[in-house]
Amino acid sequence: MDWDQFDMNPKVIAAVKKDLQRLTKLSSMDVQCLLKTVSGTLRKSCVLTALQLYQDKDNCMSQQQKLSLGCSVLDNLLRGGIPVVGITELAGESSAGKTQISLQLSLSVQYPYEYGGLESGAVYICTEDVFPNKRLQQLIDQQHKFRADVPLDVIQKIKFGNSIFIEHVADLDTFYNCITKRITLLLSRGMVRLVVIDSMAALFRGEFGAKDSVTKAKYLQTFGAKLHSLSSRYRTPILCINQVTDAVDETDVGQSNFGLLDKNVSPALGLTWSNQLLMRLMASRLTQSQQSPVGALQHIGSVLRTLRVVFAPHLPQSFCCYAVDLEGVKGVKVKSPL
Known part of the structure; x- marks a missing residue:
C-alpha cells in the first residue's frame, strides 16, 4: 500500500x-x-497472490476444516461442525445443555479425521463447577451406541478418558497462566486439539464494578488475543461457554434472539467479548408451550432444547432442536409449522 x-x-x-x-x-x-x-x-x-495462497495451502485448508459434534442433525446446522481455527462461543441459560455439548465435543475430537475428529485430546478448563466425571464416563460407555457410524474396533482403540485434561481455575491471573503455560505446552506437544472453557463469565463475576469497564475490556481483549493466537498457531478450535443476562431493552432482545424464541436474554460479557468471537451459538431449553409452535417432533422421555446460530461468517441465522439422553446430545428433526 x-x-x-x-x-x-x-x-x-x-x-x-x-x-x-x-x-x-x-x-x-x-x-x-x-x-x-x-x-x-x-x-x-x-x-494475496495465487502463489501466496498455494504456499499457505495448509492454513487455507484448516480454515475449512470442522470438528464434528458426532450428530448429523447438529452437524448439518453448522455445515460440518465447529471451525478448527477461531473462537466459538456457546451461550445459554442454566440446564440448556451447554456442558453436555462440550463433553460430546471432547470425545468427538479424539476420533479419526474420516469420522469428523482431529485424532487428539481435549483440555477442559473449569472455572466454577466441579467437572462432571460421572456424566463423562456415561458418555464414554455409550460411544459404541451413540457413534453407530464408526466401526466398533475403531472406537475400542480410542482411550477416551486418558485424553481429556482437566484444569481448575478460579481467578483471572490463574486463568491467564493456564492458557499461556499449561495449555500452550499441551498444544505444542500435540496432546490436545480442542480447548473448552467452562465458563468465561464466571471469571469476571464479582471482579469488576461499573467503574471498571475499561479494565474489564482490557482483560477480555488480552484473553481473546491469546486464545486466537493459540487457535491459529496450533489449528485448534476454542470453545468458550458463556452465561446469559436479562436483556435490558428491545435492541438487546432483537440481537440475542432474532425472533426464534420468547426469552429476553443476551450473552454476558458485552460487546468487547463479542468482537473476539468467530461464531456465537445459543442453547435454550424449551418449555411445553414452546415445543408445538416450532413444530418439533416429541422426543419421548427428554426435554427438547434448541441450538441456534446467532452469528458466523459462513452460516445463516438458523436453529435446530435437540435432546439429551444417556448416549449423548442428539438432534431432533422438526416438522414444518402449520
Whole structure:
C-alpha cells in the first residue's frame, strides 16, 4: 500500500517524508520504500497472490476444516461442525445443555479425521463447577451406541478418558497462566486439539464494578488475543461457554434472539467479548408451550432444547432442536409449522 493512496492531506504526507529524510539522512527513494513497507505491515495486507495462497495451502485448508459434534442433525446446522481455527462461543441459560455439548465435543475430537475428529485430546478448563466425571464416563460407555457410524474396533482403540485434561481455575491471573503455560505446552506437544472453557463469565463475576469497564475490556481483549493466537498457531478450535443476562431493552432482545424464541436474554460479557468471537451459538431449553409452535417432533422421555446460530461468517441465522439422553446430545428433526 503506497502512502499516496491514504485518505490524508498531501501536505501531511509530504511533511512526514521530508522529516524522515532529514532525520535519518536517507534518500527520498529509501524513505518511500520505508513508508511503503511499514504501511503494508500495519495494514496486514489482505490481498494475496495465487502463489501466496498455494504456499499457505495448509492454513487455507484448516480454515475449512470442522470438528464434528458426532450428530448429523447438529452437524448439518453448522455445515460440518465447529471451525478448527477461531473462537466459538456457546451461550445459554442454566440446564440448556451447554456442558453436555462440550463433553460430546471432547470425545468427538479424539476420533479419526474420516469420522469428523482431529485424532487428539481435549483440555477442559473449569472455572466454577466441579467437572462432571460421572456424566463423562456415561458418555464414554455409550460411544459404541451413540457413534453407530464408526466401526466398533475403531472406537475400542480410542482411550477416551486418558485424553481429556482437566484444569481448575478460579481467578483471572490463574486463568491467564493456564492458557499461556499449561495449555500452550499441551498444544505444542500435540496432546490436545480442542480447548473448552467452562465458563468465561464466571471469571469476571464479582471482579469488576461499573467503574471498571475499561479494565474489564482490557482483560477480555488480552484473553481473546491469546486464545486466537493459540487457535491459529496450533489449528485448534476454542470453545468458550458463556452465561446469559436479562436483556435490558428491545435492541438487546432483537440481537440475542432474532425472533426464534420468547426469552429476553443476551450473552454476558458485552460487546468487547463479542468482537473476539468467530461464531456465537445459543442453547435454550424449551418449555411445553414452546415445543408445538416450532413444530418439533416429541422426543419421548427428554426435554427438547434448541441450538441456534446467532452469528458466523459462513452460516445463516438458523436453529435446530435437540435432546439429551444417556448416549449423548442428539438432534431432533422438526416438522414444518402449520
